[in-house]
Amino acid sequence: MNTDFYRMKRLPPYVIAEVNAMRATARQEGRDIIDLGMGNPDQPPPQHVIDKLCEVAQKPTAHGYSQSRGIPGLRKAKANYYAQRFGVDLDPESEIVVTMGSKEGLGSLANAITAPGDVILAPNPSYPIHTFGFIIAGATIRAVPTTPDEEYWRALDNAMAFTVPRPSVLVVNYPSNPTAEVVDLAFYERLVAWAKKNEVWVLSDLAYSELYFDGNPTPSIMQAPGAKDVAVEFTSMSKTYSMAGWRMGFAVGNKALIAALTRVKSYLDYGAFTPIQAAACAALNGPQDIVASNRELYQKRRDVMVEAFGRAGWDIPPPPASMFAWAPLPPALKEMGSLEFSKQLLTEAEVAVAPGVGYGEEGEGFVRIAMVENEQRLRQAARNVKRYLTSLGVN
Secondary structure, three states, rough: OOOOOHHHHOOOOOOOHHHHHHHHHHHHEEEEEEOOOOOOOOOOOHHHHHHHHHHHOHHHHHHOOOOOOOOOHHHHHHHHHHHHHOOOOOOOOOOOEOOOOOHHHHHHEEEEEEEOEEEEEOOOOOOOOOHHHHHHHEEEEEEEOOOOHHHHHHHHHHHHHOOOOOEEEEEOOOOOOOOOOOHHHHHHHHHHHHHHHHEEEEEEEEEOOOOOOOOOOOHHHHOOOOOHHHHEEEEOOOOOOOOHHOEEEEEOOOOOHHHHHHHHHHHHOOOOOOOHHHHHHHHOOOHHHHHHHHHHHHHHHHHHHHHHHHOOOOOOOOOOOOEEEEEEOHHHHHHHHHHHHHHHHHHHHHHOOOEHHOOOOOOOOOEEEEOOOOOHHHHHHHHHHHHHHOOOOOO
């Protein structure tokens, strides 16, 4: 039997999984690992959302197949969110589809619109689905920078001028996972104009739309004039409402892309469990206290982490958004590389982080730190890191 599967050959080893396996082994051995590796929220959803889930789950009629593209009330609730938050009007019938998290939506859309051999522009470093969703679908990836400066625009123009076949899709992700970089509305306006000129679809991942800091709200590409002509945007309830395991996300925007995604999903799933969709409606339509409180929570954790790790001898730039810090390795340990540094941090300091190289070769020299432990644990992590660095004579 042939086990040399085509798509498996196109997937390299998942570097981050190596550190995850070490973390699991350490915990099985009874070691107290402070896990700052995975972006897994440690807070519960609002109580009224949990109550709605339980209420609807009690109904005998709630346990059949749901709607793949999302129940009407949930699509309307998402349209209302975009209207209130961004001033953008969306048609719940033709411009919104519910996904099982933004990750599933990106992967399904990649399968819907990609032919083998297509060239896709994706940032490097980037969240793995931004590249591997298309690689699984048979595409070729051409990397562009993550930092949205003038070099970014030169890279886009060079890609269009010198790539055969011409790229057909561009993936953008701001606030960025893993780098936490952000953009303003002027960036999206320029991007939409560029996409129209070059006939390129734009897929925007806005999973961290509400985790912005210092009073600087993140914009949506949908606010740019003409965005619906060329773009779709993915959002998620995972971080905003602490509903990561519920797998609730959305794609909104261009009707042709939404129709393609909806059609592919109709072959793959029957939609999320109806009580979960009803509870998601309650989250979007109900009190929004958790949105502000989560934002405040992560900003406080950011400030504690930056201050405590700085005193430990590891200077980390404060992220302007998201639940992550993109931290350069301590200069004295740069030659160690991000994977080995992450392994040593786990074994010697009992702190788990994600090696930057796991997000692309341009991520080498960095690690991603998730602010998913409380302030006391972050300070403990800093003390452990200080002990580790001191043992190496670094600080």
